[in-house]
Amino acid sequence: MIPGAESNATALSFRWNVTAEDKRTMDIQMFFDNPFAVSSNPIPDKVRVTFNDPKLWIGADGLLMTNNTKVIERFLPTQMFPGGAGAAAAQTMTGAASSAKAVVIGNFIFNLLMSASLNQLWSMINT
Numbered sequence: 001m002i003p004g005a006e007s008n009a010t011a012l013s014f015r016w017n018v019t020a021e022d023k024r025t026m027d028i029q030m031f032f033d034n035p036f037a038v039s040s041n042p043i044p045d046k047v048r049v050t051f052n053d054p055k056l057w058i059g060a061d062g063l064l065m066t067n068n069t070k071v072i073e074r075f076l077p078t079q080m081f082p083g084g085a086g087a088a089a090a091q092t093m094t095g096a097a098s099s100a101k102a103v104v105i106g107n108f109i110f111n112l113l114m115s116a117s118l119n120q121l122w123s124m125i126n127t
Contacts, residue, residue: 002073004043011037012045035079044075 003009013033020027028049032038039045051070 002046002048004039004041004045006041006043007039007045008037032079038079039076040078044077046073046075048073 001009001012001014003012011034015031017029017031018026019029030047049072051072
């Protein structure tokens, strides 16, 4: 872990687990002890993954792609607890979206009914 300029390095403790791997990809899941501390400052935190075994990097032709250590660095986005405020906000937005959908459909049906009756009224006025 590479903390940002204003981050507290001790607050960024985590555990990790390889959740999936195949010939081309490896998924690593990180479990932070304090997710709200991750990238909570203007300068985001980074994670650095170092692969020391060059045999991990074998091309499709069976030849080693590199004999060097492979290092990958990525910026970390801000994190939220599963089922926390983010989940509550997402659930609220789902309810709001369905309510808005019902209002739009109701308004459309009301407009159709009104246009039919107003069409009759205009036809009587024009004759």
